[in-house]
Amino acid sequence: MKAVRFSAFGPPMDVAQLVDEAREALKPGEARVAVLATPINPSDLLTLTGEYGMLPKLPATPGNEGVGRVVEVEDSDAVSPGDLVFLPTGAGTWRTHLTAKAAELLPVPPGLDLIQASMMAINPPTAYLMLRQFVTLQPGDWVIQNAANSAVGRYLITLAQVMGVKTVNVVRRESLAAELKAQGADVVLTDTDELPQQVKSATNGAKVRLGIDAVGGDSTRRLGDSLATGGVVVNYGAMSGKGPKLSAAASIFKDISLRGFWLVRWMRNASREEQNATFARLAELMSVGTLQTAVDGTYPLERIHDALQRAMEEGRNGKVILTPNPAT
């Protein structure tokens, strides 16, 4: 049994090490899960470098989501050996095996692609909930987002389309336009101070009431200045390294408000029913192929350094996935 571990914050390839783990006996109610697939998310890289807003006590094992197969259960009927399950969110998933409470393991619905399913717990609900929790959108309404080429951004394009909501997608590189449009983006614009005028023109003056921000700093301000009076900017990331801001005119005269979204808070506060309904809906969209994200490559745990290097490269073609055990 092996795990990725880091004992200091720093460049991911310097601090991440593959270590052996002892096989500890399960306690009653626990299950041992062999990890089949677990992605490298941007928040994992920021956790390794020490730049993320919430940092673990060290030493720690990175990784927050994935899928696995139950290999052993102690005194519980909740799952059985052989079951395919989602890994508990935030469990430190970059390892060959992890121990979890059997009753908290959710089954992977039949027919799901396991690599796609390994990415279902964080980014899809983030996109799904941001489209629903702040502004009531109707078919034909518009939403604007930056970082549109990120995993969340791509899911958001698809999930908005399913709702009949149109998207303005803000990117740094104009070269991404064709690809995003092929995926269903209605409008793609680059992130400049002309954004508000360009949004107005591209949407025929539609009242855009929801902005989704993963960048922070001036990029948040441009989204805010692109919204109609009373609009809401939802901030869920700070890729620029800066916190979100608004112009005084947007804040005071246009009643634009700024809200934060953090999936962990939703998981703490939402009822079990609401969470199950959300994941069931996303699994359904994933199983019919509506919701899927590009995969750049898969790596066994031994190649963690290659995987991290690739995950940090610009111009990848999708997610980097760790596959600690072959899916049999």
Next chain:
Amino acid sequence: MKAVRFSAFGPPMDVAQLVDEAREALKPGEARVAVLATPINPSDLLTLTGEYGMLPKLPATPGNEGVGRVVEVEDSDAVSPGDLVFLPTGAGTWRTHLTAKAAELLPVPPGLDLIQASMMAINPPTAYLMLRQFVTLQPGDWVIQNAANSAVGRYLITLAQVMGVKTVNVVRRESLAAELKAQGADVVLTDTDELPQQVKSATNGAKVRLGIDAVGGDSTRRLGDSLATGGVVVNYGAMSGKGPKLSAAASIFKDISLRGFWLVRWMRNASREEQNATFARLAELMSVGTLQTAVDGTYPLERIHDALQRAMEEGRNGKVILTPNPAT
């Protein structure tokens, strides 16, 4: 009949001129009001310089509030000559006489000091509403504000005290502490990056859920970082010249939200009943002397340049008030 007028944006003393106005005949339903007192507010100065977020078409007459005496009425029973009334908000009040719809003039309640009453329409309701419209505060709760020495800041200290709510007051100069405390401020702190720790210590770790921001930029961020999870920063000004911002940690992990407040929007949207109730409550507090602000000096309209110069000086002892007609 005279009025202050400006035909270009620029330094207030350069662009503001005193001009003669023709006495036009009233239309049915109109009243002519002799202006008795009208203050110079920061937003007036920013309008003259062209820095305010909403600018009038030029030429224009500055001034947004005040009190006057009805001198003539055409075909209306709403007011009578001799009545003391509040000037319509935003009417361009720096003039000897203005024309208004008689039915829209609110009477000044008996017993009010007219100079104090001339400042009642903008700053007191701004402070009053920001304490009520965003977070439900209970006696013993805390609120934090910056620009605590401003007119709104001073009213807010008093209005919070009336509610039994304690205030943390953030100022640029420590020398203001004694004066603000004498007025009822519970805690006075200077605006540095140590603010969140200092707030925690000064309030014994109380959960501060409301921050009031008139400064923008990093000052907003410090307020946001001083609030408890789920808190709200209300932004109503940009004295720093910068829009409001939050740290990514406050926005995402602490669910701090940022809202704007603009009195003009409230006046557009609130029912007549709500507006009357608000002003009646403020007039009551003003008439018993609870709500009052310091006056630095009064100036006839002929001394508009002296008045503007004084209004722009640091270290004044209160508001500068124009008195176009002697109160007889």
